Amino acid sequence: MALLARPGQARERLRQALEAAGARIVLEEDPCALDPAALQAAAPQAVLVALEPAVEDALEKLDPVLQAPGVLAIFDEADLAAxxxxxxxQRWIRHLAAKLNGHDDVLPPGHEADLVLDVRPPPLLRDEPVVDAAPFAPHLAEAALHAGRLPSDTLPGRRQDEGLPPPSEWSLVDPVEASGGPRSVAPPPLPDFSHLELVPVEEPGASVAGAVLVIAGIGGPDALRKLLAEMTPGFRRPVLVQLRLDGGRYDNLVKQMARVSVLPVAMAMPGDAVAAGTVYVLPDGVGLEMRGGVLRFADVDAAHEPLAVLPPAESAVVVLSGALPARMDAALALAMRGGLALGQALEGCYDANAVKLLAAGGGELGTPAELATRLAERWG
Known part of the structure; x- marks a missing residue:
């Protein structure tokens, strides 16, 4: 292992975690002062990086070594590690050991248990609206109570038996001037539209038919980096990333992914339309909605779950390490309606509980590079 972190509490904690996980540290250095040749000469099998704003620029020069074949790059937020x-x-150490040793046993000693999988297919989603079956009798009774006080169609204070013609016999007449003759009113001139022409209006996102939703959590940044690095440059589907971060530093995630992604990377903002060929990082509180036939980002609530909003036949869901197992029913439902459901291969997957559920329901598994190839085959 190589440990790249600035001196301080985070570096001390990460060193202790590596030692507890059984790793042998061949290099421990501040990434801001590290030469890429020195990192390459140490020949680590894996590199643990403590992320913070001060090391962002330094990581760019180290990227060729971090992305080299056979090197496992693990990233952790420095403030969280401290x-x-x-x-x-202890939980983080167990996950670290599982990742380094290529297994998925993250339970504490004495609590080993097999994961029980429910392989029943999820219920089909209903397209028709749900009708409230509340009784109408109270509303009818209230209407009858107020019916007597409704206004009639006669003039106020007059009865039809006083000589006023019934309303159905009223008619409109031309206004009469004082001279007694009808008044002639010239129509206003029509505006001249001869110099105007119609032009097509194309709003950003209007041509987006669907999207690829990437769901991840702990251990997910490594797989996400590899997935985005292998995407086809001409890929036109937008890629929406929902990756749970304990510290909520989604701005850092955007910077990290922008360095390796072949597609532009941006932060999703409520109200913005989804554009094709762009990777969007969805922070906490941002979901998706379909408004006027256009996919837009929106403040999140139950109605803005992306898996329920995306057009199934034109969309895909990619499940990476650390995704929430509770969302797999919705992911498989999208697949049953014509969508594509892909998951990270179990080998090298840090937290594979959700991936196992997806595989049990028929989802396809593969390495991040294989998943990128599969997406290109579908929408290249």
């Missing part, structure tokens, strides 16, 4: 202790620290 605060992680107790049960949370």
């Amino acid at each position: 605060r992680r202790e107790g049960w949370e620290a």
Whole structure:
């Protein structure tokens, strides 16, 4: 292992975690002062990087080594590493050991248990609206109570038996001037539209038929980097990334992915239309909606779950390490309606609980490079 972190509490905690996970540290250095040749000469099998704004620029020059074949790159937020202790620290060490040793056993000693999979297909989604079956009798009774007080169609204070013609016999007459003759009113001139012409209006995102939704969590940044690095440059589907970060530093995630992605990377903002050929990072609180036939980002609520909003036949879901297992029913439902459901291969997957559920329901698994190839075959 190589440990790249600035001196401080985060570096101390990460060194302790590596030692507890059974790793042998061949290089420990501040990435801001490290020469790429020195990192390459150490020949690490894996590199653990503590991310913080001060090291962003330094990582760019180290990227060729971090992306080299046979090198496993693991990223952790420095501020989280400095605060992680107790049960949370032990849990992170178990996940780290599982990733380094290529297995998925992350349970504490004495709690080993097989994952129970429910392989029943999820229920089909209903397209028709749900009708409220509340009784109408109370509303009818209230209408009858107020019917007597409704206004009639006669003039106020007059009855039809006082000589006023019934309303159905009223008619409109031309206005009469004081001279007694009808008044002639000239129509206003029509505006001249001869110099105007119609032009097509194309709003950004209007041509987007669907999208690729990437779901990930702990261990997901590594797989996401490899997936985006292998995407086809001409890929036209937008890629929406929902990756849970404990510290919520999604701006850092955008910068990290922009360095390796062949597609432009941007932060999703509520109200913006989704554009083709762009990778969007969705922070907490941002979902998706279809408005006027255009996919837009929106403030999240139950109605803005992307898996329920995306057009199934034109969309795909990619499940990476750390995704929430609770979302797999919706992912498989999208696949049953014509969508594409892909998952990270179990080998090298840091937290594979959701991936296993996806595979049990018929989802395809593969390495990040293989997943990128599969997407290109579908929408290259």
